[in-house]
C-alpha cells in the first residue's frame with residue numbers, strides 16, 4: 434500500500450505527528466510519500482519526497498494531519514484524483530477524522546492490512562449564473578452570507594425553478610448530509626445520516642417566525658437568488674473557503690456533483706460516534 438501524508442503546515446503538532454505516522458506505516462511495509470517542499474521541514478527516513486502531481490496518482494490513500502478544515506481543504510485540492518482520505522485528528526474538533534493520535538498504531542496497521550471501510554460522501558456543485566460563471570464543489574456546504582454585521586439580506590430559494598421560500602436574514606446554508614453536522618447544525622438545521630441522499634437548506638438567523646430548514650431530494654436543483662443588497666457585500670463560499678462576491682440579482686445554482694469523496698472509516702457507525710464524542714462534549 435502507498436500512503437501520501439499531508440500535514441497542515443499551520444499546525445504546530447503536525448510535523449511530529451506526520452513523522453510518527455510515517456514511521457508506523459513504513460514499519461508495516463507501506464510506501465510513504467510526502468510533497469517535496471516538506472523535505473526539510475518534515476524530514477523522515479524512508480519517506481519518498483515527490484512533487485504533488487506525482488504523489489497523488491501513485492497513492493492508495495491520502496492521510497491528512499489536522500482537523501476538519503484540513504480534510505475539507507485536501508478533498509477539494511485532490512478531487513480529480515478520487516483517492517480515499519483518512520484524517521488523523523489534531524484539530525479542535527476533527528469530526529470527519531476517524532483516527533485520533535493515540536489510535537495511530539492500531540489503525541494505521543489495520544489500514545495497511547486493508548482492514549478498513551470506504552464511506553462515499555456526496556458533494557455539491559455550485560455555479561454562479563451570469564457572465565463570470567464561477568464554479569466550485571463542496572463536501573460540507575455552500576454558504577451565501579452578508580459581509581457587514583448590521584444589515585440583513587433578502588434572498589429567494591427556488592427548487593427546480595419553483596419559488597419555495599423568501600427570506601430576510603444573515604444568509605443561507607445549503608449543506609450535504611456530511612455538512613449537516615457543521616454550520617447548518619449551528620444554524621438550527623437537522624442532522625442527516627451521512628448515508629442518506631439529500632440537500633439541506635438552512636436559513637441563517639431569518640427574520641421571521643416560520644422559516645424552518647428544509648431537506649430536498651439530491652436530484653433537485655436549488656437556486657439562491659440574492660435580492661436587495663445595499664452595499665453589494667454578499668459572499669458565496671464552499672466549505673468555508675473560496676469566497677466569491679455576489680451582487681443584487683445574482684443567482685447561485687446548486688446541484689449534486691458528479692464527483693464523490695471517499696473517507697476511510699473503521700466502523701459503520703463513525704458519524705454517530707463522532708456526534709456522541711465530539712459534538713456533545715463541546716457543550
Ligand SMILES: NC(=O)c1ccc[n+]([C@@H]2O[C@H](COP(=O)([O-])OP(=O)(O)OC[C@H]3O[C@@H](n4cnc5c(N)ncnc54)[C@H](O)[C@@H]3O)[C@@H](O)[C@H]2O)c1
Pocket residue numbers: 500501502503505524525526527528529573574611612613614615616617619671672673
Ligand atoms: N457557526 C458555525 O458553526 C460555523 C460558522 C462558519 C463555518 N462553519 C463550518 O466550518 C466549515 C469549514 O470548516 P473549517 O474547519 O475549515 O473551519 P472552522 O475551524 O471555522 O470550522 C468550524 C467548526 O465546524 C466543524 N466542522 C467542520 N466540518 C464539520 C462537519 N462536517 N461535521 C461537524 N463539524 C464540522 C469544525 O471542526 C469546527 O469546529 C464550513 O464548511 C462550515 O460548515 C461553521
Ligand SMILES: Nc1ncnc2c1ncn2[C@@H]1O[C@H](COP(=O)(O)OP(=O)(O)OP(=O)(O)O)[C@@H](O)[C@H]1O
Pocket residue numbers: 440441442443499500501502503504506507523524525526527528
Ligand atoms: N494543507 C493546508 N495548507 C494550508 N492551510 C490549510 C491546509 N489545510 C487546512 N488549512 C487551513 O487551516 C485551517 C485550520 O485547520 P483545521 O480546520 O484542520 O484545524 P482546526 O480548526 O483546529 O480543526 P477543526 O476544524 O477540526 O476544529 C483550516 O480552516 C484551513 O483553512
